[in-house]
Amino acid sequence: MRILLYYLCGVFAAAQLGKLAALSPLMSRELHLGLAAMAALISLLEVCGALLGGVAGRWLPRLGLRRALSLAVLALATGAAAAAFAQDVRALAAARLLESLGYLAIVVAAPVLIARAAEGPRQAAALALWSTFVPVGMALGAWAYANAAGLAGWRPAQALSVVGGVLLWIGLRRLPSDTRSASVDQGRPPGRTGLLLWALVAAFGAYAIAEVGLLALLPSLLTQGGMPLATAGSWTAIAALANVPASAVGAWLLRRHGALSPTIAVGMTLSLLLSGLLFLAVMRDGGAATMQAPLAVAINAASGVFPCLVFALLPLAAGTPERLALASGRLTQFGASGALIGPPLVGAVVERWGWSAAGGLCLVLSALAVPLALLAWRRLAPRAHAGVATPTTARGVATPASIVRREP
Incomplete structure (x- = not known):
């Protein structure tokens, strides 16, 4: 129950990405906002993560992760609610920044709480589930808010977020406290994390630039190839959701072979290189939209294995309970930075050199992530042999014994 509730908090946060994308046509028409202004408002949800992810990972444990999660959904x-009454772009931006703070707290705190709530082989499945929260939330948000706005308008549609946040807050408040272990939240902020963690989060950042850049520009690519906008939007949603079955594959690999198995290193490498090569087939000048669309789905089906494995390796990369929140914050910072950089960077390359050049850029980013991810994976082995990981997790994700303590 705990794990499901924490996961739903992540889905709720990601739904706010899909929300503004769905409501933007009605909002821009009523408030006379241009495309650039609406795009900036959508991306503002990631700003706090990009700027403050590391800070949040350092200080949210002092507040208490459960308490931070409760405040975040509120x-x-x-x-x-503030956006529903906004009359200009400045009021909308202020409301969006408040949402950005809530989004940041959720994506930092929730995976740490999930890691502590799951034990042994269950942790691999739990963190694999968490790795799907963005595509699931975006798809659910786009569908729910579009339908609500179609029935009642964009302002009343914001009530979905109000009701959802309050219900999740009530659910978090009703969770029983677990007093079997002491909380680490009252300790001092953790210290430096080392090359292992930096390599892992940098690989995730490179992956995010390429993946988000593709998804953001995929409707434009497909419509340029003659596909109707509605059809292009549907293919984009399918491509985003392709991460979900890919995460199930990653969870199966972790459960069967363990996080330190060479199979995991091979899985990360194949996931990144196969998707990187597919970028060349999808993002090219003069391509046929009917071929590019299913190949874009294949990109996300292949690359989706990688973030699943990254989240599963995160507890080992952190090494201690105090550093797990910091590790989550660093991962959030690099992922959010990639989400912010990806669309304008890929778009600028397309405008200057064409789609084929953008495909080459995404291939380079995917290839760059490979040695970084392998460096992080390789450095985990000495930790395990030194006794950081428990011997009972050989067939599941190797979980540091000190990290699986539960959050009271």
Whole structure:
């Protein structure tokens, strides 16, 4: 129950990405906002993560991760309520920044709480589930808010966020406290994390630039190839959701072979290189949209294995309970930075050199992530042999014994 509730908090946060994308046509028409202004408002949800991810990972444990999660869902609800009454772009931006703070707290705290709530082989499946929260939330948000706005308008549609945030807050408040272990939240902020963690999060950042850049520009690519906008939007949603079955494959690999198995290193390498090569087939000048669309789905089906494995390796990369929140914050910072950089960077390359050049850029980014990910994986082995990981997790994700303590 705990794991499902924490996961739903992540889905709720990601739904706020899909929300503004769905509501933007109605909002821009009523408030006379241009495309650039709406794009900036959508991306503002990632700003706090990009700027403050590391800081949040350092200080949220002092507040208490459960408490931070409760405040975060209320921040999303409050931001949505403020947006419903906004009369200009400045008010919308202020509301979006409040939502951004809530989003940041959720994506930092929730995976740490999930890692502590799951034990042994269950942790691989739990973190694999968490790795799907963005595509699931975006797809659910785009569908729910578009339908609500079609029935009642974009302002009343914001009530979905208000109701959702309040319900999640009630659910978090009703969770029983677990007093079987002491909390680490009252300790001092953790210290330096080392090359292992930096390599892992940098690989994730490179992956995010390429993946988000593709998804953001995929409707434009497909419509340029003659595909209707509605059909292009549907293919984009399918491509995003292709990460979900890919995460199940990653969880199966972790459960069967263990996080330190060479199979995991091979899985990360194949996931990144196969998707990187597919970028060349999808993002090219003069391509046929009917071929590019299913290949874009294949990209996400292949690359989706990688983030699943990254989240599963994160507890080992952190090494101690105090550093797990910091590790989650660093991962959030690099992922959010990639999400912010990806669309404008890929778009600028397309405008200057064409789609084929953008495909080459995404291949380079995917290839760059490979040695970084392998470096992080390789450095985990000495930790395990030194006794950081428990011997009972050989067939599941190798979980540091000190990290699986539960959050009270």
